[in-house]
Structures are given as C-alpha cells and as structure tokens.
Amino acid sequence: MDKETFRKFGYKFVDWVADYFEEVEKYPVCSAVKPGEIKDRLPSSPPLHAERMDTIFDDFDKIITPGITHWQHPSWFAYFPANNSPASVLAEILTAGVGAQCMSWQTSPAAAELEEVVMGWLRQMLGLPDGLTGVIQDTASTATLCALLTARERVTGFKSNQGGLREPLVVYSSDQTHSSIEKGVKIAGFGRENLRLVPTDEAYAMIPDKLEEAVRQDKKRGLKPACVVATLGTTSSTAIDPLADIGRICGKHGLWLHVDAAFAGSAAILPEMRWMLEGAEFMDSFVFNPHKWLFTNFDCSAYFVKDPAALIRTFEIHPEYLKTGHDSQVKNYRDWGIQLGRRFRALKLWFVIRSYGVEGLRAILREHLRLAKLFKSWVEEDERFELMAPVPLSLVCFRLNDGRGEAGLDEMNKQLLEKINASGAVYLTHTSLRGRYVLRLAIGQRTTQERHVHAAWELIKREAEELLKTSNR
Numbered sequence: 001m002d003k004e005t006f007r008k009f010g011y012k013f014v015d016w017v018a019d020y021f022e023e024v025e026k027y028p029v030c031s032a033v034k035p036g037e038i039k040d041r042l043p044s045s046p047p048l049h050a051e052r053m054d055t056i057f058d059d060f061d062k063i064i065t066p067g068i069t070h071w072q073h074p075s076w077f078a079y080f081p082a083n084n085s086p087a088s089v090l091a092e093i094l095t096a097g098v099g100a101q102c103m104s105w106q107t108s109p110a111a112a113e114l115e116e117v118v119m120g121w122l123r124q125m126l127g128l129p130d131g132l133t134g135v136i137q138d139t140a141s142t143a144t145l146c147a148l149l150t151a152r153e154r155v156t157g158f159k160s161n162q163g164g165l166r167e168p169l170v171v172y173s174s175d176q177t178h179s180s181i182e183k184g185v186k187i188a189g190f191g192r193e194n195l196r197l198v199p200t201d202e203a204y205a206m207i208p209d210k211l212e213e214a215v216r217q218d219k220k221r222g223l224k225p226a227c228v229v230a231t232l233g234t235t236s237s238t239a240i241d242p243l244a245d246i247g248r249i250c251g252k253h254g255l256w257l258h259v260d261a262a263f264a265g266s267a268a269i270l271p272e273m274r275w276m277l278e279g280a281e282f283m284d285s286f287v288f289n290p291h292k293w294l295f296t297n298f299d300c301s302a303y304f305v306k307d308p309a310a311l312i313r314t315f316e317i318h319p320e321y322l323k324t325g326h327d328s329q330v331k332n333y334r335d336w337g338i339q340l341g342r343r344f345r346a347l348k349l350w351f352v353i354r355s356y357g358v359e360g361l362r363a364i365l366r367e368h369l370r371l372a373k374l375f376k377s378w379v380e381e382d383e384r385f386e387l388m389a390p391v392p393l394s395l396v397c398f399r400l401n402d403g404r405g406e407a408g409l410d411e412m413n414k415q416l417l418e419k420i421n422a423s424g425a426v427y428l429t430h431t432s433l434r435g436r437y438v439l440r441l442a443i444g445q446r447t448t449q450e451r452h453v454h455a456a457w458e459l460i461k462r463e464a465e466e467l468l469k470t471s472n473r
C-alpha cells in the first residue's frame with residue numbers, strides 16, 4: 001500500500017469508528033445471522049493478487065458488520081460488558097503503529113516502565129495493599145492459571161516444575177466459581193477431581209466454615225490443600241465471597257489465596273465499594289479486567305501478586321538469545337506469565353486513566369450502580385416479577401413468576417428471554433441459580449443511560465404480558 005492510500009483510509013477508518021460510536025444504537029444489539037451465513041459469503045481461498053483497499057473495506061461493510069454483535073451498544077445488558085472508549089481506541093492505533101514486542105525491557109523500555117507505573121496507579125485506584133505488584137495479562141483466565149501454577153510451585157517447594165507433580169494437590173472455590181477456574185485446575189496438573197466446590201449461602205457467597213471443613217477432610221485423607229480461589233462478583237449473580245474470613249483460613253492452613261474479581265474489581269475505584277476488599281491483606285494474588293468495566297478495550301487484565309519472586313521463579317527461563325545486559329536492573333515481563341511475546345497494553349490503559357481521570361471513571365461506575373438499584377426497585381414493585389439474588393453491584397438477576405408453582409417457570413422464562421432478544425432492541429442473557437433459570441440484566445456499558453434501562457424494562461414487561469396472556473399454564 002502506498003502512503004497516500006494508507007493516510008486516506010486511516011482518516012476514513014477513524015471517521016467510521018467515530019460514526020459507529022454515535023450510531024451504534026441503531027443496530028440490533030445481537031447479530032441475527034444464521035450459522036454459516038458469513039462463511040458462505042467469503043471466498044474459501046486467499047487472493048493471489050493484491051486487492052484494492054476500497055474493495056476490502058466494502059466487504060467489511062457488507063459482509064462483516066451484519067455478523068457483528070454490538071458490545072458497545074448502550075442497550076447491552078448481556079454477560080458482562082466488554083467496554084472500549086475513544087481514548088482506548090486511539091491508543092490502540094498507536095500500539096499497532098509502533099508494533100512493538102514487549103517481552104523484555106530491552107525490546108521496548110518505555111512499554112516495560114509504563115506498565116510498571118500504570119499498574120502502580122491501578123493498585124492505588126483500587127485501594128489494594130501497597131505490597132502488591134502488578135503485571136498486565138491478556139485475560140483473567142490466564143491470570144488465574146498463573147496463580148494456580150505459582151501456588152502449585154510454592155506448595156511443592158518449586159519442585160513440580162522440575163520433576164512434575166508427584167502428589168495430588170487440592171484447590172477450593174465456591175460452587176459459583178467461573179469456568180476459568182475449572183479450566184485452570186484441569187490444565188495446571190491438579191486435575192478436575194481435585195477442585196472442591198464449596199457450598200454458598202443464600203446470597204451465593206462462599207461459606208467459610210464449609211471451606212475449612214473441606215480443607216480438614218482433605219488433610220485427613222492425606223491430600224495436600226494448595227489454593228483457594230475466592231470470587232468478588234461471581235459471573236452468575238455478582239456474589240461477593242467474604243475475603244477476610246476466607247483469608248484467615250488460608251493463613252491458618254498455609255493456602256494460596258487467589259482472588260478473581262474479573263468484573264467487580266473495577267468497582268473498587270469507588271471508596272464506598274472498598275468493603276469488598278476487606279481482608280485484602282491475606283491475598284497472594286488478585287485479578288480484575290479493565291477490559292470489562294474500566295473502558296479499556298479487550299484485552300487488558302490486571303494481575304497483582306504479593307510475591308513477584310515466586311511468580312518469576314515459576315515462569316522464568318533463560319535462553320541465551322534472550323539475555324541482555326540490563327536483566328539485573330529491570331523487569332522482563334516475559335517471566336511474569338505464560339507467553340513470551342507481549343502486546344503493548346499499558347498504553348491504552350494510560351490513555352484511558354488520563355483522559356477520564358479517576359473521578360471521571362468513578363462517575364460512570366456510580367451511574368451504573370444507581371441504574372441497577374433503580375431496575376431492581378422496578379422488579380421488586382411488580383408482583384409478576386421476582387428478584388433472584390442480591391444486587392451488590394450493577395447486575396440484576398430476576399425472573400417472571402406467575403405464582404402457579406415452580407413447574408414450567410424455567411421454560412416460561414426461557415421463552416421470555418427469547419422474545420426480548422428477538423426484538424433486537426436489547427440483549428440480555430441468562431444463568432442458573434440453584435437450578436432455576438434466571439434472567440440477568442448486567443449494566444456496565446459506557447454509554448448506557450437511564451432511558452436505555454427504562455426502555456428495557458418496558459420491553460420486558462410488554463413481552464411478559466403477552467406471554468402470560470397466551471400461556472396455557
């Protein structure tokens with residue numbers, strides 16, 4: 001591509017994104033394409049000769065965009081949000097432009113030092129203990145895997161990465177834990193059988209006494225407890241495990257405490273939400289995703305550890321071709337996780353934090369929390385609906401309940417969700433709580449306003465009314 005074409009399309013693409021930000025509300029939130037529909041419109045073999053940028057861009061517009069589900073839509077209430085922001089997108093252009101590989105200090109000193117500084121900022125913003133040191137990972141799944149691997153090494157005296165795992169080690173989490181914990185336990189050599197799902201209370205938070213009971217039982221059976229994964233903000237209902245009580249048990253039994261706060265962690269920038277972190281001094285590691293609720297586009301996961309030396313000892317490897325003269329004075333983040341090559345992710349985080357300021361970020365999160373409380377109050381006031389879990393953050397779990405008994409309610413709510421989403425006006429997803437089918441309305445998209453939440457509620461009520469009229473229960 002010649003430089004004039006690059007410039008021309010560079011401006012055009014920025015215009016496209018700027019228009020997208022303004023107009024995203026016009027699209028159906030969830031793409032309605034059928035499986036295979038996009039593939040069928042694409043050639044199965046690559047072009048032999050260069051194509052014009054016009055042609056490629058046209059195809060993006062015609063073929064790709066209809067298959068996009070619009071995560072940046074203000075009526076995005078599904079899963080958890082995956083936010084971007086103007087500052088974050090602009091920074092990504094620079095990151096792609098400089099195209100640096102940030103595996104060692106030497107391979108881009110500014111990337112390594114900016115990462116150190118920005119992670120220090122995040123630690124302060126969340127009010128995490130001073131003793132924690134941060135590193136950016138791609139996802140919470142990867143960060144949790146790093147935690148499990150480091151816990152494994154610490155409990156075996158750094159012998160299992162030398163001789164392999166010789167005895168079964170046990171991991172504990174609540175029965176509400178994210179699937180990435182099960183995946184991590186499965187691939188880090190613990191084995192799925194050695195993951196204990198500790199029962200939860202009526203708020204879906206881990207019961208500390210049950211944790212201690214499970215640890216004691218495993219010890220009695222001659223198994224070696226290694227790690228507890230506590231969750232702040234479970235994926236199903238944003239339940240918050242009691243860190244302080246869990247931490248004391250970990251301290252007593254010498255267990256690694258990893259905290260998965262993938263979504264909820266961002267809320268700790270609000271002083272009024274710091275109660276979640278009571279007991280943080282017990283944490284060995286902590287992860288949260290700025291790519292969820294801190295307006296830094298995917299991927300950017302913030303991982304904090306108490307003992308960086310243990311992390312490095314678990315991962316470091318020193319091939320001759322990677323040695324540099326600065327290794328004793330600098331941080332080489334390739335030794336702080338699984339991958340060698342690393343993207344320059346600190347840049348977008350730096351741009352986002354500076355362009356909003358901490359107070360600017362707090363204001364958006366506070367509004368999301370307010371909107372969730374508002375939606376919760378509407379659900380509570382309407383006798384046809386039922387709140388299914390406490391609302392400590394910005395996720396509301398609820399269902400339609402016609403009062404005619406449990407049988408058939410799951411199916412009715414499933415139909416309700418399908419009808420709501422088929423409208424294209426909003427996107428909600430579901431979960432299962434104690435075996436019951438539950439609708440989740442997750443507020444956290446950067447541009448969501450009260451009118452969007454209100455419109456969603458009106459739509460939900462309308463579809464529910466229809467359903468109750470036609471149902472022959």
Ligand SMILES: *Cc1c(COP(=O)(O)O)cnc(C)c1O
Pocket residue numbers: 080138139140141142178180231233234235260261262263289301
């Ligand atoms: C979203 C989520 C994850 C997974 O995050 P990734 O960054 O996609 O790996 C893990 N734990 C919880 C509680 C989550 O909500």
